[in-house]
Amino acid sequence: MKPKLITKFKALSRRKKAGIGVASVLSAALVFSIPVAAWFTNQRKLADLQYVNSPSKLYIRAGHDEESQYIDLSNVQVTATSDTAKYYVFAVTGSNATYYNLQLAYTTNNQFEYFLYPAKENTGTAPAVTPMPFVPYTAHSETGTSGNYYYTVDASVITAQPENTPAADAHRIIDGTEITREGTAHTISAGFLNKDGDLIKAKKTTSGTIDYHVNTYGNTVSTENVQDCAEPLYWQARGIKSGMDTTTRELTDYYILEVNWAKAKKAIEDEGDTFTDNRETDVIYISVASSTGT
Amino acid sequence: MNKDVDGNGMGVTTADLPFEVAVSAPYTNSPDYSSLLQSQLSYNTSAHETSGNVGEIKCLMNDATADPTNPMRGMQPGSYGSITFMIKPKITGTYTIHFDIAAVGYHAEFETDNAGALQPNILKNTTVNGESVPVFYSLADYAELQSGIISELEAISSPTPEQREKLASAREDVANSPKASRFLKGHILFFENWSSSTKYYSDFIDPEIGFDRTYTFTADDVAGTMTAARTEELTVTLYWIWPNTFAQIVLDNGNTYLNERDAAMFGSTQPAISGQTPREKMIAYIASHSDLFFESTNAVFSDTIDPDSGEVTETAASKIAALIAGLSSNPDDIVPLNNGYNNSDQIIGENVQILFTEITASVP
Numbered sequence: 009m010k011p012k013l014i015t016k017f018k019a020l021s022r023r024k025k026a027g028i029g030v031a032s033v034l035s036a037a038l039v040f041s042i043p044v045a046a047w048f049t050n051q052r053k054l055a056d057l058q059y060v061n062s063p064s065k066l067y068i069r070a071g072h073d074e075e076s077q078y079i080d081l082s083n084v085q086v087t088a089t090s091d092t093a094k095y096y097v098f099a100v101t102g103s104n105a106t107y108y109n110l111q112l113a114y115t116t117n118n119q120f121e122y123f124l125y126p127a128k129e130n131t132g133t134a135p136a137v138t139p140m141p142f143v144p145y146t147a148h149s150e151t152g153t154s155g156n157y158y159y160t161v162d163a164s165v166i167t168a169q170p171e172n173t174p175a176a177d178a179h180r181i182i183d184g185t186e187i188t189r190e191g192t193a194h195t196i197s198a199g200f201l202n203k204d205g206d207l208i209k210a211k212k213t214t215s216g217t218i219d220y221h222v223n224t225y226g227n228t229v230s231t232e233n234v235q236d237c238a239e240p241l242y243w244q245a246r247g248i249k250s251g252m253d254t255t256t257r258e259l260t261d262y263y264i265l266e267v268n269w270a271k272a273k274k275a276i277e278d279e280g281d282t283f284t285d286n287r288e289t290d291v292i293y294i295s296v297a298s299s300t301g302t
Numbered sequence: 303m304n305k306d307v308d309g310n311g312m313g314v315t316t317a318d319l320p321f322e323v324a325v326s327a328p329y330t331n332s333p334d335y336s337s338l339l340q341s342q343l344s345y346n347t348s349a350h351e352t353s354g355n356v357g358e359i360k361c362l363m364n365d366a367t368a369d370p371t372n373p374m375r376g377m378q379p380g381s382y383g384s385i386t387f388m389i390k391p392k393i394t395g396t397y398t399i400h401f402d403i404a405a406v407g408y409h410a411e412f413e414t415d416n417a418g419a420l421q422p423n424i425l426k427n428t429t430v431n432g433e434s435v436p437v438f439y440s441l442a443d444y445a446e447l448q449s450g451i452i453s454e455l456e457a458i459s460s461p462t463p464e465q466r467e468k469l470a471s472a473r474e475d476v477a478n479s480p481k482a483s484r485f486l487k488g489h490i491l492f493f494e495n496w497s498s499s500t501k502y503y504s505d506f507i508d509p510e511i512g513f514d515r516t517y518t519f520t521a522d523d524v525a526g527t528m529t530a531a532r533t534e535e536l537t538v539t540l541y542w543i544w545p546n547t548f549a550q551i552v553l554d555n556g557n558t559y560l561n562e563r564d565a566a567m568f569g570s571t572q573p574a575i576s577g578q579t580p581r582e583k584m585i586a587y588i589a590s591h592s593d594l595f596f597e598s599t600n601a602v603f604s605d606t607i608d609p610d611s612g613e614v615t616e617t618a619a620s621k622i623a624a625l626i627a628g629l630s631s632n633p634d635d636i637v638p639l640n641n642g643y644n645n646s647d648q649i650i651g652e653n654v655q656i657l658f659t660e661i662t663a664s665v666p
Contacts, residue, residue, distance in 0.1 A: 051664030052323045053358035054387055055345055058365065058659070059376035060407070063651035223558060300367065300380060300563065 062257070064105035064298035071097040071145035072129065072157050073260050078148060081292070084120075084267055087285050092270035095141040097127060097159045100261045100296050105250050107194070107301035110181075110263070110294070112243040116209050116236075117288035119272035123180045124245065126187065127262040128162035131155070141264045159262055165189055165251075180266075181245050189251045189261075194301060198245035210239035240291075247301045265294070320393040320519060323663055324351035325361040325386070343658070351390060361387050363542065363659050377657060379489075379647045380546035380564065384496075385661065389536045390526075391519035402512040402662045403540065405490040407483055407654035410438035438656055445479040448472040475653070481597065482653035485646040488594030489544055490657070491584075496541040502569045503541060504580035508587060540661075543567065548595070548643035549636050551584055552626050559636050589623040596622075596642030597649055603642055 070078035079098050086092075100108065112122055125141055134144060143159040161179045167186040168178040181187075183198045202210050202220040210220070221231050224240060252259040273283045339345035339360055349356045364383040389399070439447060455461060455469040487509055494505035494513060507513050517536070522528060528536070545551055545567060549559040555566040568581035578586070588595055596603045602625055606616040625635050 050319050051357070051662050052319065052321075052352040053345075053663075054323060054325065054361040054385075054661045055339060055343065055358060056361050056363040056385070056659050057339060058363055058657045060651065060654045060657050061376040061378040062655075063378075063648050219558075 062104040064102065064108075066100060066102035066105050066108055066296045066298055068294055068296055069099045069101050071099065071143070071159065071262070072147040072155075073099050073101055074148060081265075081267070084269075084287070085285055086269050086273065086283060086287070092273060093141075093266050093268040095143045096265045096267070097143040097145055098263055098265060098294060100250070100263065101259060103256075103258045104252070105259065105298040106252060107247050107249055107299045109297050109299045110245045110248060111296070112292065112294055113240045114292040115238055115240050115290045117238075117290050118269070119209070119237075119275060120290065121266075121268040121271060122243070122292065123266040123268060125179050125181065125264040125266065126162045126165045127159040127264045128165075129262055130158050130160060134158045141266055143264055159264055161264065162262075167193070181248075185245075187249050189249045190254065192249060194247060194249040196245050196247045199243070201242040201244065202239075203241050203243075209236050210241045237288075247299055249301065318393065320391065320395060320397050320665060321399065321517075321663075322352045322390040322392060323359070324388045324390050325359060326350070326388075361385055361661070377544060378651070379544050382541070382543035384539055384541050385659070386537060386539045387661070388533070389517065389538065389663075391517070391523035391536070394519050394521055394524055396516065396518040397665050398514050398516045400512055400514050400664050400666060401538075402509075402664075403492050403507055404509060404660050405486050405492075405542075406658045406660065407441050407486045407650065408438040408656040408658060409441060409444040409479070409653060410655035441479040441483040441653065444653075445476050448475040448479070452476065478649050478653050481646070482650050484594055485597070485650050486654065486657070488588070488591060489643075489647060489650060490659075491543055491545070493541045493543075500569060500572075501565060502572055502580070503543065503567050504572060504575065506580065506584050506587065507540070542659075545643075548639045551588070552581070552629060552639070553636065557633070559633070559640070585623070585626055589619045589626070592618050592622050595646065596639070597646040598638065598642035600638045600642060602638055 067076070068079070069076050070080075076098075079096070081096055084094050100110065110124065112124070114120075114122060127141075127143070134142075138158075139160055141161060145157045145159060147155050147157060163179060165188055166179045166181070167188070169180065169182055169185065181196070181198055184195060185198065186193045186195050188194070220242065221234070221239060225234055248261075250259045251261045269283075276283045340347045345358050345360055346356045347360050349359050352359050363385050365377060365381055366383045367381045449472075451472045452469060455465055455472070458465060461469065491503075492507040492509070493503040494507060496503050505513075515538070523532065523536070546564045547559070549557065550564050550567050553560055553566055554570055557566075560566055568579070568584065570579070570581070572580050575583070592603055602621050603618055605614045605618050606621070607613065608615050622639075625639065629635055
């Protein structure tokens with residue numbers, strides 16, 4: 009091996025010989041630096057690794073996980089039936105969200121009450137006697153998922169509330185409700201930020217350090233210039249455990265929104281007036297935000 | 303030639319360190335952290351104390367917000383915690399020990415099991431041609447890897463939809479990886495002090511400067527016959543937080559932009575240290591390092607340049623400082639700051655899967 013190398017070296021041009029010379033010197037310098045480095049090792053290191061969670065993505069969508077444009081809250085006809093409530097379905101979908109907060113904000117022109125129930129999707133023929141709350145939903149052919157579905161309370165997810173006697177109320181999301189998803193029960197806190205007792209109308213008052221009137225209308229609009237019913241109510245359910253699939257990290261949780269007019273009807277009839285279909289307009293916002301579960 | 307590189311013949315002696323660092327055992331975090339530290343970063347994971355042979359050990363970044371019921375236990379905006387380790391004196395004398403702290407992000411590929419399930423705590427262990435390849439990359443290496451993919455894909459004359467999608471995602475990774483690495487410096491904040499009663503932080507550690515602590519090691523310290531109080535003195539606890547919103551840094555508790563979960567990190571009642579309150583120190587740092595905190599197209603975050611002369615008429619730093627200073631009279635100005643901060647959190651979350659925190663203790 010060695011003689012061959014020397015022969016090769018001799019055969020090289022002068023420039024190349026010089027190049028090899030430089031390369032040899034550099035290699036030597038590199039080898040030298042190894043023991044010298046020990047001189048500078050007057051330090052100690054500590055280290056830790058942490059996983060970083062992927063950002064949560066959350067959306068409000070319609071029944072059968074369709075685009076939110078299909079959320080339909082129309083057709084509230086308070087005199088059409090003897091019922092005092094109508095039900096609608098929407099979905100909380102997304103990925104990488106273990107817990108979330110659901111919020112409702114609405115004006116109170118109609119004095120309606122709104123309630124939420126965790127729901128499940130059912131396919132096939134609806135039962136002859138529909139359990140309330142019950143929402144039929146027809147998926148839209150343009151999304152390629154046409155078909156009929158119906159939504160009922162998912163009693164396996166939500167613990168019944170014993171203090172609510174009517175059957176339909178039993179699974180409403182209220183303060184202290186337990187949501188059990190992915191095998192773990194989680195108690196949520198829920199309630200209004202600016203509603204007191206049976207008052208349906210929002211109060212223009214301050215709660216703690218938060219002034220809800222100022223938060224909604226800013227400092228420049230005085231409370232006198234805002235009609236009582238245009239002060240929105242804020243309701244929040246905090247720390248709902250999501251139905252996120254641990255394999256795909258995705259979630260689709262259905263909810264039934266109840267629009268209830270029992271109290272509004274009673275209030276008007278108690279005054280001797282007739283409860284009619286001529287209603288004012290209300291605005292309702294549904295929003296969802298990821299949370300840590302507390 | 304070989305004789306020349308013999309280390310024994312060099313007449314160089316290694317300076318003895320006057321201390322070692324130790325952490326308490328046992329660790330409570332997941333064991334696969336250890337295997338990663340050991341196999342890929344050459345950290346000794348069984349030693350709890352450094353020595354001449356073990357220059358680097360593993361400590362625990364206690365995450366006070368970690369949720370053991372959450373299978374994807376990890377850090378996210380809003381996480382906070384502490385790091386505790388002990389100085390073990392070896393040689394008597396007075397020494398100023400310099401500490402550096404760095405949070406470095408890595409990109410990781412996660413393993414899926416046979417059923418296609420994502421295993422949150424198991425990283426992919428890939429072998430290519432019989433040789434194992436890294437399961438996680440430094441963000442710079444990952445950007446380089448993606449650049450290579452971009453050139454390969456761009457060379458294809460008629461790419462398939464999948465190839466086009468891959469190209470778009472590679473381009474995004476190349477653009478965002480260096481950003482994520484930068485934002486980590488401004489989003490994972492380290493402090494020397496935190497009050498358990500007020501929950502306020504103080505003594506922000508500038509990652510470029512680090513911090514010093516001076517100790518006088520006594521014979522008792524070296525012998526290891528220390529009182530509990532002395533042990534406490536030689537224990538270093540650092541506090542870290544990944545603020546969930548920017549408002550936590552600049553606003554006082556009680557402000558409508560804050561709540562119990564995203565509480566203020568500083569209070570206006572905190573005493574000044576070297577002429578600056580802890581919040582003033584933090585704000586001064588943010589104004590001069592805005593590129594570590596905000597991802598935004600809002601004009602506030604870039605220098606105003608005169609289109610004619612090309613001169614900078616107002617720097618981003620002064621605009622941000624003015625915006626923060628004016629928050630008491632214009633409370634809604636927090637919105638662009640919160641948004642810019644939040645956007646950069648998104649970039650961290652999408653590009654960083656593993657966060658590696660390293661503390662270096664050295665004597666000058």
